Amino acid sequence: MQLSDREQDGVIVLEPKGKIMGGPDASLLHDKLHEILESEKKKVVIDLSGVDWMNSTGLGILISSYTTLKNSGGQLKLANVTEKIQSLLVITKLEGVFPAFDTVDDAIASF
Template identity: 30%
Template sequence: MKFKHQLKNDVLILSMQGDLIGEDSGLDIVAMINDQIQKGIKLCVIDISGLRYINSSGIGVLITILTKFRNKGGEVCLLSPSDNVQKLLIITKLNAIFNIADSEEEAFEILKNA
Protein backbone atom coordinates (compact mmCIF):
# COMPACT_ATOMS: atom_id res chain seq x y z
CA MET A 1 0.00 0.00 0.00
CA LYS A 2 1.12 3.54 -0.75
CA PHE A 3 0.11 6.69 1.07
CA LYS A 4 0.83 10.39 0.89
CA HIS A 5 -0.25 13.35 2.97
CA GLN A 6 -0.59 17.09 2.69
CA LEU A 7 -1.94 19.95 4.76
CA LYS A 8 -4.73 22.11 3.37
CA ASN A 9 -6.20 24.87 5.57
CA ASP A 10 -4.87 23.15 8.72
CA VAL A 11 -6.57 19.88 7.72
CA LEU A 12 -4.44 16.80 7.17
CA ILE A 13 -5.36 15.04 3.94
CA LEU A 14 -4.14 11.45 3.91
CA SER A 15 -4.48 9.57 0.62
CA MET A 16 -4.18 5.78 0.52
CA GLN A 17 -3.84 3.47 -2.48
CA GLY A 18 -3.71 -0.32 -2.76
CA ASP A 19 -4.57 -2.74 0.02
CA LEU A 20 -4.73 -1.58 3.66
CA ILE A 21 -3.73 -4.77 5.44
CA GLY A 22 -1.82 -3.31 8.38
CA GLU A 23 1.71 -4.15 7.23
CA ASP A 24 4.61 -1.76 7.90
CA SER A 25 2.84 1.08 6.13
CA GLY A 26 0.22 1.01 8.92
CA LEU A 27 2.95 1.79 11.43
CA ASP A 28 4.34 4.51 9.16
CA ILE A 29 0.89 6.09 8.85
CA VAL A 30 0.34 6.10 12.63
CA ALA A 31 3.80 7.64 13.19
CA MET A 32 3.03 10.39 10.67
CA ILE A 33 -0.38 10.97 12.34
CA ASN A 34 1.33 11.32 15.74
CA ASP A 35 3.73 13.93 14.27
CA GLN A 36 0.86 15.95 12.80
CA ILE A 37 -1.16 15.84 16.03
CA GLN A 38 1.89 17.04 17.97
CA LYS A 39 2.05 19.99 15.55
CA GLY A 40 -1.51 20.89 16.54
CA ILE A 41 -3.44 19.39 13.62
CA LYS A 42 -6.89 18.24 14.79
CA LEU A 43 -8.80 17.52 11.59
CA CYS A 44 -8.11 14.78 9.06
CA VAL A 45 -9.59 13.68 5.74
CA ILE A 46 -8.63 10.15 4.77
CA ASP A 47 -9.03 9.68 1.02
CA ILE A 48 -9.68 5.96 0.65
CA SER A 49 -10.94 6.11 -2.94
CA GLY A 50 -7.78 4.29 -4.04
CA LEU A 51 -8.12 1.40 -1.58
CA ARG A 52 -9.04 -1.92 -3.15
CA TYR A 53 -9.17 -3.97 0.03
CA ILE A 54 -9.07 -3.56 3.80
CA ASN A 55 -8.59 -6.43 6.26
CA SER A 56 -9.08 -6.41 10.04
CA SER A 57 -5.59 -4.98 10.62
CA GLY A 58 -6.36 -2.19 8.17
CA ILE A 59 -9.60 -1.45 10.01
CA GLY A 60 -7.49 -1.28 13.16
CA VAL A 61 -5.28 1.37 11.53
CA LEU A 62 -8.33 3.50 10.64
CA ILE A 63 -9.76 3.16 14.16
CA THR A 64 -6.37 4.05 15.67
CA ILE A 65 -6.25 7.22 13.55
CA LEU A 66 -9.81 8.14 14.56
CA THR A 67 -9.08 7.52 18.26
CA LYS A 68 -5.91 9.61 18.22
CA PHE A 69 -7.67 12.59 16.66
CA ARG A 70 -10.77 12.35 18.86
CA ASN A 71 -8.63 12.06 21.99
CA LYS A 72 -7.18 15.49 21.09
CA GLY A 73 -10.59 17.02 20.40
CA GLY A 74 -10.32 16.47 16.67
CA GLU A 75 -12.25 14.59 14.01
CA VAL A 76 -11.73 12.37 10.97
CA CYS A 77 -13.72 12.02 7.76
CA LEU A 78 -13.34 9.16 5.27
CA LEU A 79 -13.46 10.28 1.64
CA SER A 80 -14.90 8.38 -1.33
CA PRO A 81 -14.79 4.72 -0.28
CA SER A 82 -15.07 2.27 -3.17
CA ASP A 83 -18.16 0.04 -3.33
CA ASN A 84 -16.25 -2.88 -1.75
CA VAL A 85 -14.87 -0.75 1.06
CA GLN A 86 -18.28 0.92 1.60
CA LYS A 87 -19.87 -2.53 2.01
CA LEU A 88 -17.20 -3.46 4.56
CA LEU A 89 -17.84 -0.25 6.52
CA ILE A 90 -21.56 -1.07 6.60
CA ILE A 91 -21.08 -4.73 7.57
CA THR A 92 -18.71 -3.78 10.40
CA LYS A 93 -21.00 -0.87 11.38
CA LEU A 94 -18.03 1.50 11.09
CA ASN A 95 -20.21 3.72 8.92
CA ALA A 96 -21.92 4.72 12.18
CA ILE A 97 -18.58 5.68 13.80
CA PHE A 98 -16.81 7.44 10.94
CA ASN A 99 -17.93 10.50 9.04
CA ILE A 100 -18.02 9.58 5.35
CA ALA A 101 -18.06 12.06 2.46
CA ASP A 102 -18.27 11.76 -1.31
CA SER A 103 -16.21 14.88 -2.10
CA GLU A 104 -13.40 16.85 -0.51
CA GLU A 105 -15.72 19.86 -0.20
CA GLU A 106 -18.28 17.75 1.69
CA ALA A 107 -15.53 16.36 3.95
CA PHE A 108 -14.33 19.88 4.81
CA GLU A 109 -17.93 20.92 5.58
CA ILE A 110 -18.40 17.90 7.88
CA LEU A 111 -15.15 18.64 9.72
CA LYS A 112 -15.94 22.34 10.01
CA ASN A 113 -19.20 21.45 11.78
CA ALA A 114 -17.73 18.68 13.95
Protein backbone atom coordinates in the same frame (compact mmCIF):
# COMPACT_ATOMS: atom_id res chain seq x y z
CA MET B 1 0.40 0.74 0.40
CA GLN B 2 1.76 4.19 -0.40
CA LEU B 3 0.88 7.25 1.64
CA SER B 4 0.97 10.90 0.73
CA ASP B 5 -0.43 13.91 2.55
CA ARG B 6 -1.27 17.53 1.85
CA GLU B 7 -2.92 20.45 3.60
CA GLN B 8 -6.04 22.15 2.27
CA ASP B 9 -7.84 24.97 4.10
CA GLY B 10 -6.15 24.04 7.38
CA VAL B 11 -7.14 20.39 7.08
CA ILE B 12 -4.65 17.55 6.65
CA VAL B 13 -5.67 15.23 3.82
CA LEU B 14 -4.13 11.75 3.93
CA GLU B 15 -4.10 9.84 0.66
CA PRO B 16 -3.28 6.15 1.10
CA LYS B 17 -3.05 4.15 -2.12
CA GLY B 18 -3.09 0.41 -2.77
CA LYS B 19 -4.09 -2.24 -0.27
CA ILE B 20 -4.09 -1.84 3.51
CA MET B 21 -3.44 -5.33 4.84
CA GLY B 22 -1.12 -5.03 7.83
CA GLY B 23 2.57 -5.12 8.61
CA PRO B 24 4.47 -2.06 7.35
CA ASP B 25 1.18 -0.42 6.20
CA ALA B 26 -0.09 -0.18 9.75
CA SER B 27 3.00 1.52 11.13
CA LEU B 28 3.23 3.92 8.16
CA LEU B 29 -0.27 5.34 8.73
CA HIS B 30 0.08 5.20 12.52
CA ASP B 31 3.39 7.12 12.46
CA LYS B 32 1.98 9.72 10.06
CA LEU B 33 -1.00 10.32 12.31
CA HIS B 34 1.19 10.86 15.36
CA GLU B 35 3.38 13.21 13.34
CA ILE B 36 0.23 15.22 12.52
CA LEU B 37 -0.84 15.31 16.17
CA GLU B 38 2.59 16.52 17.26
CA SER B 39 2.27 19.37 14.78
CA GLU B 40 -0.94 20.44 16.61
CA LYS B 41 -3.13 19.79 13.56
CA LYS B 42 -6.51 18.48 14.67
CA LYS B 43 -8.58 18.17 11.49
CA VAL B 44 -7.87 15.16 9.30
CA VAL B 45 -9.54 13.72 6.21
CA ILE B 46 -8.56 10.30 4.88
CA ASP B 47 -9.22 10.11 1.14
CA LEU B 48 -9.90 6.43 0.40
CA SER B 49 -10.36 6.78 -3.36
CA GLY B 50 -7.01 5.13 -4.08
CA VAL B 51 -7.42 2.20 -1.70
CA ASP B 52 -8.20 -1.05 -3.56
CA TRP B 53 -9.26 -2.83 -0.36
CA MET B 54 -8.47 -3.08 3.31
CA ASN B 55 -8.82 -5.81 5.89
CA SER B 56 -9.45 -5.70 9.64
CA THR B 57 -5.99 -4.22 10.16
CA GLY B 58 -7.05 -1.28 8.00
CA LEU B 59 -10.26 -0.91 9.97
CA GLY B 60 -8.18 -1.02 13.17
CA ILE B 61 -6.02 1.80 11.83
CA LEU B 62 -9.13 3.90 11.07
CA ILE B 63 -10.48 3.25 14.59
CA SER B 64 -7.13 4.06 16.17
CA SER B 65 -6.89 7.28 14.13
CA TYR B 66 -10.46 8.24 15.01
CA THR B 67 -10.09 7.68 18.76
CA THR B 68 -6.60 9.21 18.98
CA LEU B 69 -7.76 12.38 17.24
CA LYS B 70 -11.00 12.53 19.22
CA ASN B 71 -9.12 12.18 22.52
CA SER B 72 -6.87 15.05 21.44
CA GLY B 73 -9.81 17.30 20.61
CA GLY B 74 -9.56 16.64 16.89
CA GLN B 75 -11.76 15.07 14.26
CA LEU B 76 -11.31 12.41 11.58
CA LYS B 77 -13.50 12.25 8.49
CA LEU B 78 -13.49 9.89 5.53
CA ALA B 79 -13.93 10.79 1.88
CA ASN B 80 -14.49 8.73 -1.27
CA VAL B 81 -15.25 5.50 0.58
CA THR B 82 -15.19 2.79 -2.08
CA GLU B 83 -17.92 0.17 -2.41
CA LYS B 84 -15.63 -2.58 -1.11
CA ILE B 85 -14.63 -0.63 2.00
CA GLN B 86 -18.21 0.52 2.60
CA SER B 87 -19.40 -3.09 2.62
CA LEU B 88 -16.75 -3.92 5.26
CA LEU B 89 -17.90 -0.97 7.37
CA VAL B 90 -21.50 -2.21 7.12
CA ILE B 91 -20.58 -5.85 7.95
CA THR B 92 -18.66 -4.71 11.04
CA LYS B 93 -21.28 -2.12 12.08
CA LEU B 94 -18.72 0.67 11.84
CA GLU B 95 -20.49 2.65 9.12
CA GLY B 96 -22.08 4.94 11.68
CA VAL B 97 -18.83 5.61 13.54
CA PHE B 98 -16.92 7.52 10.87
CA PRO B 99 -18.37 10.66 9.29
CA ALA B 100 -18.09 9.92 5.55
CA PHE B 101 -18.42 12.25 2.55
CA ASP B 102 -18.59 11.81 -1.21
CA THR B 103 -15.66 14.13 -1.90
CA VAL B 104 -12.64 15.56 -0.07
CA ASP B 105 -14.04 19.07 -0.57
CA ASP B 106 -17.33 18.06 1.11
CA ALA B 107 -15.41 16.52 4.02
CA ILE B 108 -13.29 19.67 4.46
CA ALA B 109 -16.35 21.93 4.28
CA SER B 110 -17.99 19.93 7.07
CA PHE B 111 -15.42 20.96 9.74
